[in-house]
Amino acid sequence: MNDKLRASAAAAALALAATGLLPAAAAEAGPAACPTLKTSDGWYGGNKARIDALIADHCHDEDGRKPLAVFDWDNTVVKNDVGDATFYWLLRNDRIRPPRAGDWSTTSRHLTPEAATALGEACPTGVRTLPTATDTDCADELLAVYGSGTTTGGKTAFTGYDHRRMEPQYAWLAQLLHGWTTRQVESFAAAARAENLAAPQGATQQVGTSRVTGWVRYYEQQRDLIGALQRAGFDVRIVSASPEPVVDVWAKGVGVDPSHTLGIRNTTDHGRLTSHLKGCGTVRDGEDTMITYIDGKRCWINQEVLGVRGPAAERVQPAARRQVFAAGDSDTDITFLRDATGLRLVLNRNKNELMCRAYDNGDGRWIVNPMFIEPKKPKPTPYPCATTGYTATDGTLQPVRRADGSVVPDQRDTVFQPTPSF
Missing domain, CATH: 1.10.287 (Helix Hairpins)
Structure with a gap:
C-alpha cells in the first residue's frame, strides 16, 4: 500500500x-502496520532496510492481485542441497530401482553410451532395488554420474542438451525415482530431512567409498523473510531444480504449502513415477529436454503460476504480471531473478554469471548478501564477465551481455563477511 x-x-x-x-x-x-523483518543478524549493509521498504510498498495491496515473490530453494532458503541429501539417503538405504532389462540408457535420453555401459557393469540386474548400501561399486558409479557428470573412469556421462534449459545430472535424480509413488518419495525425503537436520553442522556421511555432506540447515533469515512476505499479502512461491516431491517436504518447514512449490516433475504411469519428465512451453511431456533450470525456471513460473501456456510461457511476461521479489544463489536462478521487477536478492556463492549481473546492477534492483551460514571468502580475482561468464545453450563460455547487447565488464567481489579481528 x-x-x-x-x-x-x-x-x-x-x-x-x-x-x-x-x-x-x-x-x-x-x-494495520506492514510487517518488517524481525531478524537483523546476517543481513549485509542496507539489505534489510531495502527489503522492509519493498514490503511496505506492496503491503496489503488493494488492486485485487497479490504481489508475487519467488525463491530458489537449495542454498537460498536452506544451506546445502536437499536433492543431494535425498540421493545420498536413497543410496544408503537401497531405494533405487534398476532400469528394465538393465538398460541404463532408458533412465535419461542424455546419458552417454559410455555411462550406460559403466552403470550396467557396476550394478546388478534382476533385483528389485539396487543393493547400494553394501555394493560400493554400484554406489560409486551412481554417485559419480550424478555428482560429477562423469563415470568413475572419467568418461562424460551426459551430452546433447540445451545448457540453458536442462541440467541432466539434476534431472537424473528425479528420473531415478521411477517405480515409486509420490507418497513413497515424500517419505524418503522426510527421512533424509530428519537425518540432515539432526546431524551437527559440518557432518559428513559415508556413501559407497566416499564421504559426502551429511547436514542441512534452514536459514532463519529466509524463514523470517518468507513469513513477513506472507503476512504482507504476498504470494510466495518456491522454484527449485530438485525433484518436486522432495521440495514439497522441505518447504513446509518455512510455511510454504506444496501447492506453491515448483520442482522437477515426473510423468506417472498407474500412479507410479516414470523416468520421463513433465514439459513446459514448447516441450511436451516425455521429451525430457526442459526442467526448472535457468530459462526453464521462467517457463515453469509463467506456466504454473501466471497461467501462460504454449510458446508464450518461454518468453518474458509484462512487468505487471511478473514477480516483484526474487531470491537465488546460483546461475541456475539468473533468468527468474532478472524477471523480478522490485528487488533481486542474491546470496553470494561466487557464481560467475549471477555475480556479474548482480554487481553490474544496471537498474539498481540487485542486492547481494553473504550466505547466512558459512559465507564464502571474497573471490581473489574479478569475475570473468567480459570473456567467459555466460554459458550458452551449447555449453560454450561467452561474455555476459546486458539486454542492449553491451558486454558487462569484469566485476570485483565486494560483498562478503569481513574476517573477524581478535
Whole structure:
C-alpha cells in the first residue's frame, strides 16, 4: 500500500470515528502496520532496510492481485542441497530401482553410451532395488554420474542438451525415482530431512567409498523473510531444480504449502513415477529436454503460476504480471531473478554469471548478501564477465551481455563477511 492509499484510508477511518461508527482508538491507529523483518543478524549493509521498504510498498495491496515473490530453494532458503541429501539417503538405504532389462540408457535420453555401459557393469540386474548400501561399486558409479557428470573412469556421462534449459545430472535424480509413488518419495525425503537436520553442522556421511555432506540447515533469515512476505499479502512461491516431491517436504518447514512449490516433475504411469519428465512451453511431456533450470525456471513460473501456456510461457511476461521479489544463489536462478521487477536478492556463492549481473546492477534492483551460514571468502580475482561468464545453450563460455547487447565488464567481489579481528 503506498503513502497516498494509507493517507486516504486513515482519513476515511477518522470520518467514521466522527460519526460514532468506529472507535476513536481504531481511527487513530489507521491501517494495520506492514510487517518488517524481525531478524537483523546476517543481513549485509542496507539489505534489510531495502527489503522492509519493498514490503511496505506492496503491503496489503488493494488492486485485487497479490504481489508475487519467488525463491530458489537449495542454498537460498536452506544451506546445502536437499536433492543431494535425498540421493545420498536413497543410496544408503537401497531405494533405487534398476532400469528394465538393465538398460541404463532408458533412465535419461542424455546419458552417454559410455555411462550406460559403466552403470550396467557396476550394478546388478534382476533385483528389485539396487543393493547400494553394501555394493560400493554400484554406489560409486551412481554417485559419480550424478555428482560429477562423469563415470568413475572419467568418461562424460551426459551430452546433447540445451545448457540453458536442462541440467541432466539434476534431472537424473528425479528420473531415478521411477517405480515409486509420490507418497513413497515424500517419505524418503522426510527421512533424509530428519537425518540432515539432526546431524551437527559440518557432518559428513559415508556413501559407497566416499564421504559426502551429511547436514542441512534452514536459514532463519529466509524463514523470517518468507513469513513477513506472507503476512504482507504476498504470494510466495518456491522454484527449485530438485525433484518436486522432495521440495514439497522441505518447504513446509518455512510455511510454504506444496501447492506453491515448483520442482522437477515426473510423468506417472498407474500412479507410479516414470523416468520421463513433465514439459513446459514448447516441450511436451516425455521429451525430457526442459526442467526448472535457468530459462526453464521462467517457463515453469509463467506456466504454473501466471497461467501462460504454449510458446508464450518461454518468453518474458509484462512487468505487471511478473514477480516483484526474487531470491537465488546460483546461475541456475539468473533468468527468474532478472524477471523480478522490485528487488533481486542474491546470496553470494561466487557464481560467475549471477555475480556479474548482480554487481553490474544496471537498474539498481540487485542486492547481494553473504550466505547466512558459512559465507564464502571474497573471490581473489574479478569475475570473468567480459570473456567467459555466460554459458550458452551449447555449453560454450561467452561474455555476459546486458539486454542492449553491451558486454558487462569484469566485476570485483565486494560483498562478503569481513574476517573477524581478535
